[in-house]
Amino acid sequence: QGLETSVYKPNWWVLLGDMGAGKTSLVLRFVKGQFSEYQESTIGAAFFTQVLSLNEATVKFDIWDTAGQERYHSLAPMYYRGAAAAIVIYDITSMESFARAKKWVQQVQRHANPSLIMFLVANKADLGAERKVANEEGEEYAKENGLSFLETSAKTAQNVNELFYEIAKRLAKAN
Ligand code: GDP
Ligand code: MG
Numbered sequence: 001q002g003l004e005t006s007v008y009k010p011n012w013w014v015l016l017g018d019m020g021a022g023k024t025s026l027v028l029r030f031v032k033g034q035f036s037e038y039q040e041s042t043i044g045a046a047f048f049t050q051v052l053s054l055n056e057a058t059v060k061f062d063i064w065d066t067a068g069q070e071r072y073h074s075l076a077p078m079y080y081r082g083a084a085a086a087i088v089i090y091d092i093t094s095m096e097s098f099a100r101a102k103k104w105v106q107q108v109q110r111h112a113n114p115s116l117i118m119f120l121v122a123n124k125a126d127l128g129a130e131r132k133v134a135n136e137e138g139e140e141y142a143k144e145n146g147l148s149f150l151e152t153s154a155k156t157a158q159n160v161n162e163l164f165y166e167i168a169k170r171l172a173k174a175n
Pocket of ligand 2 (some may be wrong): 025032066067
């Protein structure tokens with residue numbers, strides 16, 4: 001029988017990004033294995049509790065899914081200050097959402113705790129025909145700013161489990 005250690009510190013992650021980038025869709029794909037073309041806009045913020053069993057540990061965490069609208073921006077620091085991980089999402093079909101994501105990255109890097117794990121996530125990878133942001137642009141920005149980078153699709157589930165498990169693994173290692 002293997003030894004199992006548990007990580008039960010207060011532990012939350014935050015999803016940030018422009019409205020419509022796919023924050024809610026990514027978390028619902030991960031938590032429920034579902035996707036809807038008609039995902040309703042998030043009001044304020046919603047949270048989901050998850051427990052992931054890894055080989056080396058069990059990681060329990062809450063995911064805060066924030067609303068992207070400007071009128072909720074003043075609330076964002078409550079979610080990213082003290083967060084263990086931040087996932088900043090943009091939509092590959094929207095240059096504006098990429099610009100917005102860069103602003104989130106800068107804001108979080110200025111204010112969040114230094115051990116925070118941050119991922120830049122290029123979502124809607126299934127919409128390649130409508131792509132406005134090249135994979136390399138996202139990848140390069142991430143590299144320059146010390147972030148990890150993944151292209152995902154909440155629709156096809158591309159890289160969705162990978163994203164959440166990778167963060168959990170790193171946190172388990174850090175604890
Ligand atoms: P949020 O405002 O960032 O939470 O974005 P939502 O999750 O509400 O998604 C906005 C819209 O984009 C919805 O119509 C979703 O169905 C759609 N969407 C989200 N993720 C994807 C994806 O990976 N691929 C495609 N094709 N559509 C997506
Ligand atoms: Mg939402």
